[in-house]
Each structure stands twice: as structure tokens, then as C-alpha cells.
Amino acid sequence: MRIGLVCPYTWNVPGGVQQHIRDLAEALIDLNHEVSVISPADDDAPLPGYVVPAGRAVPVPYNGSVARLSFGFVSASRVRRWVRDGDFDVLHVHEPAAPSLSLLACWVATGPIVATVHTANPRSRFMHAAEPMLQSALEKISARIAVSEAARTTLVEHLGGDAVLIPNGVAVSRYVKADPLAGWPGPGGAIGFLGRLDEPRKGLAVLLRAFESLGPQRPGLRLLVAGPGDGEEALERVSPELRDRIVFLGQVSEEDKVRALHSVDVFCAPNTGGESFGIVLAEAMAAGAPIVASDLEAFGRVLRGGQAGELFAVADAADLARAAGRLLDDPLRRASLSAAASDAVRSYDWPVVARDVVRVYETVVSGTSMVRVAAVAARGR
Amino acid sequence: MFADVFLIVAAAVLLGVYVSWRAGRLDRLHARVEAARAALDASLLRRNCVAVELASSGLLDPATSVLLAEAAHDARAGTRQRELAESDLSRALRAAFGQPGFRVALSRSGRAEELLTELEAAAHQVFLARKFYNDAVAATNAARRRILVRVLRLSGRAPSPEFFDIDDSLVAAAEDDGVDMPHLTG
Numbered sequence: 389m390r391i392g393l394v395c396p397y398t399w400n401v402p403g404g405v406q407q408h409i410r411d412l413a414e415a416l417i418d419l420n421h422e423v424s425v426i427s428p429a430d431d432d433a434p435l436p437g438y439v440v441p442a443g444r445a446v447p448v449p450y451n452g453s454v455a456r457l458s459f460g461f462v463s464a465s466r467v468r469r470w471v472r473d474g475d476f477d478v479l480h481v482h483e484p485a486a487p488s489l490s491l492l493a494c495w496v497a498t499g500p501i502v503a504t505v506h507t508a509n510p511r512s513r514f515m516h517a518a519e520p521m522l523q524s525a526l527e528k529i530s531a532r533i534a535v536s537e538a539a540r541t542t543l544v545e546h547l548g549g550d551a552v553l554i555p556n557g558v559a560v561s562r563y564v565k566a567d568p569l570a571g572w573p574g575p576g577g578a579i580g581f582l583g584r585l586d587e588p589r590k591g592l593a594v595l596l597r598a599f600e601s602l603g604p605q606r607p608g609l610r611l612l613v614a615g616p617g618d619g620e621e622a623l624e625r626v627s628p629e630l631r632d633r634i635v636f637l638g639q640v641s642e643e644d645k646v647r648a649l650h651s652v653d654v655f656c657a658p659n660t661g662g663e664s665f666g667i668v669l670a671e672a673m674a675a676g677a678p679i680v681a682s683d684l685e686a687f688g689r690v691l692r693g694g695q696a697g698e699l700f701a702v703a704d705a706a707d708l709a710r711a712a713g714r715l716l717d718d719p720l721r722r723a724s725l726s727a728a729a730s731d732a733v734r735s736y737d738w739p740v741v742a743r744d745v746v747r748v749y750e751t752v753v754s755g756t757s758m759v760r761v762a763a764v765a766a767r768g769r
Numbered sequence: 770m771f772a773d774v775f776l777i778v779a780a781a782v783l784l785g786v787y788v789s790w791r792a793g794r795l796d797r798l799h800a801r802v803e804a805a806r807a808a809l810d811a812s813l814l815r816r817n818c819v820a821v822e823l824a825s826s827g828l829l830d831p832a833t834s835v836l837l838a839e840a841a842h843d844a845r846a847g848t849r850q851r852e853l854a855e856s857d858l859s860r861a862l863r864a865a866f867g868q869p870g871f872r873v874a875l876s877r878s879g880r881a882e883e884l885l886t887e888l889e890a891a892a893h894q895v896f897l898a899r900k901f902y903n904d905a906v907a908a909t910n911a912a913r914r915r916i917l918v919r920v921l922r923l924s925g926r927a928p929s930p931e932f933f934d935i936d937d938s939l940v941a942a943a944e945d946d947g948v949d950m951p952h953l954t955g
Contacts, residue, residue, distance in 0.1 A: 448836060448864040449857035452849065459832030460868040487835035495831050521831040 389749060391416060392476040392759065394467070395427035396488035398445045398456050399435060404556075405482055405506050408535070411559050413438055415742035426470045426489060428458040442466045442489055450487065457488040468496040468761055476759040478502060478749045484526055494525040499759035500752040502745075504533040505543045505551065528762075530752040533745070552748060556667060557741030560733055563646050563674035569612075572651035576608015577716050580652030580677070582645065582668050583659075585617025585636075591658030591682065596626055596634075597705035598658075602713060603630045609716070614640045614648045649675035653722065654715050657681040660703045673697070673733035678722040680711050696732040697725055791915075792923045798909040802930045805902035809933060812898040813855060816891040817841050820862060823888060828881045833865050856936040862892065863939060892939040899933055906930045 395409045406427075413423045423438050428445035435441060442463055445456035467489060471479070477500070481490035484503040494501060503526075532551035534540035540551050572578055579599075583590035592613070599611055611634040613619070619636030626634065640648060649655060655677035657669050661684065669690050672679055679697030681687045691697040698715060700707040715722055734740065823829065824837040840861035844854040865871065875881035913924050 446864055446867075449840060449860050450836060451839070452843070457832070457836070459830060459836060460865070460871070461830055461874045462869055463832070464830045485835075487832035487839075489832075491832045491835065492830060520825070521827060521834050525831045 389477045389746070389753070390422045390475055391424075391749065392471065392474050392479045392493075393423060393425040394479065394481040394490045394493045395425055396457070396483045396486045396490045397428065399425075399427040399429045399439060399441075400433040401456070408504075408506065408556055409482055410436075411557060411738050412742060412745065415557070415738040416746070418739060419742060419746065421746070424470070424474055424476075426467060426493075428456070428463075428489065440470055442470075445488070455486075457486065459487050459492070463489060464492045464496055467492045471497045471759060472761050474759070477753050479759045480504065480745075480749070481529075482506065484529065485522065491522070491525055494528050496762055497759055498528060498762040499757055500749075501529045501759070502531045502533065502748055502752060503529045504535065504554075505539045506535050507539060507542075531748050533748060554741060554744050554748075555736070557738035558667065558670045558674050558733065558736045560674040560737040563649065563671055564676070564730075566643075566646040566650045566675070568651040569644070569647050572612060573653050574608065574610060576606060576610065578610045578612055578652040578654075579712060579716075580612045580648060580655045580672075581614070581658070582648065582655075582672070583615045585613070585615055585619065585622050587617075589659060589661050590615075591660045591703070592622060593625065594658040594660065594682075594703055594705050594708060595656050596622065598709040598712065599630065599634070600627060601706070601709045603627075603633060605713070606716065609633065610635060612648060612652055613637065614645060645671070646675060649677050652677060654712055655679050656708070656712065657687065658703075658708060659684060659687070669697075670733055670736045673729035674737075676726045676730045678715055678725040679729060680708065680715060682708075690732070690736075692728070692732050696728040788917070788921060788923070791917060795909075795912050795918060795923055798905065798912055799924075799927055799930075802902070802905045802909050805898070805905045806930075806933075809895075809898040809902045812891065812894040813844070816888070816895050817844055817858065819884065819888045819891050820858065823884050826880065826884060828875060828878060828884070829865070833868075836861050837865060852933065852935045859892075859936050859938065862888070866939060889939060892937065895937050899935065899937060903932050903934075906932050 393409055393413055395406060397403055397405055399406060409425060409427075413425050416423045417438065424440055425438055426440045426442050428443065429435055429439070429441040430444055433441075442458055443466060445458045447454050447456050448459075450457065471493070479493060479497055479499065480502045481493050482504045483506055484490045484494055485505075490503070494503075532543060532549065533554050534543055534551040535554065535556050537553065540553055543549075543551050579595070581592060581595055583592070585592055595611070602609060613622075613634060614637040616639040619638070622636075623631050623634065637644065637648060649672055655672040657672070657679065659682055669679065669681060669687060673690070673696065679691065681691060681697055681699060682702040683699040684702060688694070688699060691699065698711045700711045715725070820837050820841045824834045824841065829837070840858040843849065844851075844858045846854075872885065875885065909930055912918060913929060918924060
């Protein structure tokens with residue numbers, strides 16, 4: 389299939405949407421599809437061969453902050469040319485309601501169009517003056533995909549219609565191998581945590597309480613904590629004699645995150661709620677880390693009811709301490725959990741997710757014509 | 770003796786006349802500020818209306834339409850500080866007008882030409898109204914700072930008027946060219 393992907397944000401600026409499109413494009417190419425991505429890009433930015441630059445995005449106030457977006461007739465005519473030359477079987481736009489390339493693509497093209505909504509944006513209900521134009525562009529979308537339940541709800545409430553839920557994939561191969569951070573895990577063992585320190589639902593407090601009982605029993609055991617937030621403040625809740633055994637890395641790069649996952653004997657996901665999927669858990673599984681996680685419904689599903697990782701009662705520090713202690717004492721059990729996790733995470737791997745997306749393409753492609761430049765847009769309006 | 774009394778009375782009368790003249794002057798300044806503020810509000814509202822009309826006209830591409838409509842809505846909604854929201858509308862208008870070939874692309878339609886001219890006039894009016902308003906504020910605040918006015922509390926309970934500072938130029942300034950703006954997202 390010839391697939392045209394539209395990215396609304398500058399390719400080289402790190403962001404979830406860009407990452408998603410990159411992983412999807414590469415997975416689709418691996419599945420032997422022909423893929424072209426059009427994206428705003430800075431003039432001198434190095435781009436992979438499948439990306440067509442649509443010019444530099446312009447910083448402009450949007451949603452109360454400054455966003456870099458591509459809009460206007462010049463961008464529209466670049467998208468139009470790309471659509472005309474691309475001969476696509478299907479056009480897949482991302483974040484179609486943002487005033488950027490994706491919206492322009494819906495405007496200039498006709499034929500099978502698939503859209504993926506990434507963010508839950510409650511402000512879209514204020515679409516008033518521009519609504520008729522927005523609606524007529526968005527009406528052309530034949531299938532919608534939401535990456536989360538929250539994004540799906542926003543979409544249904546504000547734009548009407550329904551969407552299929554296809555969660556983000558995990559690029560498993562990127563997590564499989566990495567060198568541990570220097571000096572880790574260390575002879576006394578180590579437990580890892582990844583996530584915002586100051587977001588209570590990530591559950592760092594539960595892990596710190598569990599460490600109050602684990603720490604004194606195991607004199608060499610350390611905690612490795614990675615994520616944005618104030619480490620000093622978190623330490624105030626811990627007994628003074630344990631504080632130097634908790635290491636805060638702060639916000640880490642993608643690469644250091646993978647290394648951190650390989651630096652611990654047990655990875656702990658003590659979340660107390662609010663996780664619809666648990667991307668952190670999937671990443672830890674991809675790295676083959678033995679996992680202890682709270683028994684949230686979503687976590688239980690990802691960990692196959694406990695086969696691919698230990699589950700403990702949500703927010704129960706004593707239960708967490710028991711589960712983590714058992715794992716730290718049992719290298720064989722750790723190895724078998726690690727193997728089970730690596731196996732279970734395969735269903736979240738990008739090639740699998742990309743196949744789900746292709747199924748959506750096939751549904752809209754069958755029976756209709758190819759992607760063409762729309763008649764109204766072709767007149768230059 | 771009689772001359773002394775006469776002098777004191779005369780001085781008191783003169784002082785009274787002077788003070789009431791000063792109070793009247795201050796009053797006139799406050800009235801000028803109010804009138805200038807009303808004119809400024811009217812000019813901002815007019816600019817907002819024309820921006821919305823342009824956004825919903827179907828003459829622009831949908832992305833530019835959404836940007837303008839959002840910025841105009843924000844400025845009216847009053848959820849953020851007025852000056853920031855109006856400045857953002859100026860920047861959104863500038864981003865739209867700053868597109869290469871923007872006027873040429875629209876000049877084919879008579880309606881577009883009309884709207885663009887009206888928007889430019891409205892934006893210029895905002896610039897003028899803001900200048901006059903800030904002028905009145907400066908004069909009033911200078912008068913309020915005088916010792917006599919402060920000692921005798923001639924300004925009464927009227928609050929000190931405040932300057933209204935926004936970015937209201939419709940022509941792109943050099944430093945607005947992009948790369949260094951804060952809070953980049955996406």
C-alpha cells in the first residue's frame with residue numbers, strides 16, 4: 389500500500405506525536421508498505437529518506453502558549469503538491485484539529501483519510517467561528533483512531549462520531565539491550581522507579597514506605613529513582629539513615645532511561661490509579677526487567693494476571709515490601725519473570741500495533757478510489 | 770488691623786479658588802482617562818470582530834482560520850489577563866498577514882480586500898487609541914502626585930489609572946522572527 393502520513397509538528401523537536409509517527413512509519417516500511425511523511429522541519433535539519441519537508445513551522449500563540457505550527461496558503465500548496473505526486477492509497481493525518489499540516493491535508497485532499505487523535509483537548513469545544521470550515525475539513529475523515537481512552541472521549545464529545553482505540557506501540561528493540569549505569573545494580577541489589585516524583589498517582593510514596601522496612605533488613609539495597617520532580621522534598625519523608633541509599637537521577641534522556649531499566653534487579657510500578665495502559669510498564673517489560681506492580685486492572689492485563697510480573701495490593705506498602713523482598717531473594721524467579729515479560733510485551737511492539745493500523749487502512753481503502761487533490765482546493769481557494 | 774483681616778480673607782479666598790481649580794482640573798483629567806478607555810475598548814472590540822469575520826469568511830485556509838478564531842475568542846473570554854490575550858491576538862494576526870504572498874493570494878476576491886483593509890484600519894485605531902489612553906493616564910498620574918493634591922486628597926477615592934501595554938503592531942518586528950520565542954511547544 390502507498391501510505392501518506394501527515395505530521396503537524398516540527399520533525400526534529402522531541403515530542404510524543406513525532407515519536408509516534410516515526411515509529412509507525414518505520415514499522416510500516418518494515419511491513420513492506422511504501423510510506424511518505426510530510427512534516428514541518430527546520431531548514432538544515434537532517435531528515436530520514438521517507439520525510440518530505442513542508443518548510444519551517446512558525447511560532448504562534450495557540451492554546452495560551454506558543455506553538456510552532458504550519459498554516460497558510462504556502463503550506464497548503466506544499467501539502468497539495470505532495471498529495472498529487474504521492475498517489476497514495478490512504479492518507480493518515482495526526483492530530484487533525486490542530487491548526488497545522490494535518491488540517492490542511494484534510495482540506496486539500498479527498499479519498500480515504502484516516503486520522504489519529506493523540507491528546508485530550510477540552511478546549512476544542514470552543515471551536516465556534518471557524519467551526520464550519522473545520523467541520524467540512526474533518527468530515528472527510530473516513531476512520532478515526534484514538535491513542536487513549538481520554539483522547540477518544542474528547543473526540544466523541546467535541547467532534548461527534550466514534551473512534552477505534554489503538555494505543556501507542558513500544559519500540560521493543562530499542563529497550564532490549566543497554567549497559568547498566570556505572571556501579572549499578574551493586575552487590576546489595578537495587579529497585580528502580582520511573583515517573584514524576586510529585587504526581588501522587590505514580591505512587592513513589594508507597595515505594596518509599598516499603599523501603600522503610602526493606603532497607604534496614606537488607607543493608608546493601610538501594611533505590612534508583614528517575615523522573616522529574618524535587619528529590620530533596622521526597623527524601624524528607626524517609627528516615628535519615630536510609631537517605632543516602634536513594635539515588636535520584638532527575639529527568640533522564642531516552643537513552644539513560646533504558647540504561648536505568650537495565651540497572652536494577654527489580655523494577656517497581658507502584659501506581660495508585662489513573663493509568664489506562666502503563667507505557668512505563670511496557671518499557672520495563674521490553675527491557676526485560678523483573679517487575680513488581682500494583683494490581684490495577686490495566687497493569688494486571690499487561691502483566692497477564694501476574695505471570696509476567698508480581699502484583700501487589702494497590703497502595704499497600706507492606707504487601708509491596710513482601711513481594712519485592714521475595715523477588716530480591718530469588719534469582720531464578722527473577723529470570724523466569726524477565727523472560728515472561730519479554731514475551732508478553734511483544735503484543736505491544738510496533739510491528740503488531742502497525743498491523744492493527746493497517747487493518748484500519750484496509751477497511752477504508754476497499755471499494756473507494758485513491759487519495760486525490762480535492763476539487764475546491766485545486767482551484768486555489 | 771482692618772487691612773490685616775482683609776489680607777487674610779483675600780488669601781483664603783484666593784487659596785480656595787486655586788484649590789477648586791486644581792480639583793476641577795484633576796476631575797477633567799479623570800474624565801479624559803475614562804473617555805480614552807472607552808475608545809480603547811471600542812477599538813479592541815472592533816479589531817476582534819473583524820478578525821472573527823475574516824476567520825469565518827472561508828477566504829483563508831482552515832488552519833489560519835482556527836488560529837485567528839481561537840486568539841480572538843481568548844481575547845474576549847477574559848480568562849487570562851486582557852493585555853496578554855490582546856497581544857496574542859496581535860501576534861496571531863501578524864503571523865497570518867506575515868505569510869509570504871498573503872495579500873496577493875487573497876486579492877482575487879473583492880470581499881477579502883475589503884476585510885483586510887478594515888482589519889488594518891481597526892489595528893491602526895487600536896494603536897492610536899492606546900497611545901491617547903496612555904497619554905491621559907500619564908498626565909493624570911502626574912497631577913495626582915503633586916503635594917497639594919496628595920495633602921488635600923483632591924483625587925478622592927478614584928483609583929490611580931493604569932497604563933495599558935500591549936503588542937499592537939501589525940507589521941512583524943525583526944525580533945519576532947521566531948527561533949528565540951519562549952515556551953515553544955509541539
